[in-house]
Amino acid sequence: MAQIAEHYTEYHPRWLRPHISTYWWLRKRSYFAFILREITSLFVAWSAVFLLLIVDAVRGGPAEYGAFLDWARQPWVIAVNAGSLLLVGFHAVTWFNLAPQALVVRLGHTHVPGSLISASNYAAWVVVSVIVGWILIGYGPQR
Amino acid sequence: MIKRSAEPLLWMLFSAGGVVAALVLPMLLFLFGVAFPLGWLTPPPVTHLAAVIGHPFTRLTLIIVCTLSFFHAAHRFRYTLYDGLQIKHLNEVIALLCYGSAIVGSAASAYLLVTF
Numbered sequence A: 001m002a003q004i005a006e007h008y009t010e011y012h013p014r015w016l017r018p019h020i021s022t023y024w025w026l027r028k029r030s031y032f033a034f035i036l037r038e039i040t041s042l043f044v045a046w047s048a049v050f051l052l053l054i055v056d057a058v059r060g061g062p063a064e065y066g067a068f069l070d071w072a073r074q075p076w077v078i079a080v081n082a083g084s085l086l087l088v089g090f091h092a093v094t095w096f097n098l099a100p101q102a103l104v105v106r107l108g109h110t111h112v113p114g115s116l117i118s119a120s121n122y123a124a125w126v127v128v129s130v131i132v133g134w135i136l137i138g139y140g141p142q143r
Numbered sequence B: 001m002i003k004r005s006a007e008p009l010l011w012m013l014f015s016a017g018g019v020v021a022a023l024v025l026p027m028l029l030f031l032f033g034v035a036f037p038l039g040w041l042t043p044p045p046v047t048h049l050a051a052v053i054g055h056p057f058t059r060l061t062l063i064i065v066c067t068l069s070f071f072h073a074a075h076r077f078r079y080t081l082y083d084g085l086q087i088k089h090l091n092e093v094i095a096l097l098c099y100g101s102a103i104v105g106s107a108a109s110a111y112l113l114v115t116f
Helices: A002-006 A029-059 A062-072 A075-102 A114-137 B004-035 B046-054 B056-084 B088-114
Strands: none
Touching (some): A029 A062, A029 A075, A029 B046, A029 B056, A029 B088, A062 B046, A075 A114, A075 B004, A114 B004, A114 B046, B004 B056, B046 B056, B056 B088
16 A cells, blocks of 8 residues: 555545544543443443352352352452442443433423433432342341 | 344344443442442342342343343444454454354353253
């Protein structure tokens, strides 16, 4: 390609192919936020794996569950999970904020405003989180 | 390899997975990844968790959550590699690796939860 470009003749079309750096996303805050949002995928995947590790530990009985809790208490595991929580949270916020663009709801002749669609998503988030928390720790006295 | 006709389905899985992951995963991560390990809250006893996971509804929910999350992640990561690193020439290899991992993860979650 480069060689062809060097043999420039009068009627040869010039290449107009701006080079984009691999690190283009470091140039602007909004670009960086975009890549950060994209990277949340890895942490969503890790969260699902972590969920399966919990299930597997519970399946193994008290000893294996205890070993799992010990493993999860290691500083590096806490660091990975805390980072994952931040990024999965970032995914959730960006996802709910974009929901109005993806989902247009009509009631009769009027469109439901986007803010209401976002708000209903956040409300669902709260409801689901409360249910999950209640199932896991709000079960009352030791059974 | 990946036919064009598969794209709508993949985008649908991406969307559904995005919703499910956003709704369910943060609370689970907060509890098991941060609050229990740091001693902020007492983790539930194994008998309680076994009873919760033993319920068919929980198992079905967890299979759906894991499967959709894996496909969401695979699809988004595939496009991150395209846009971020501009490696379009490895198109098919990347797609195969991403969706292949999602299929393996989904199969593992189905196996774990069906045989729980």
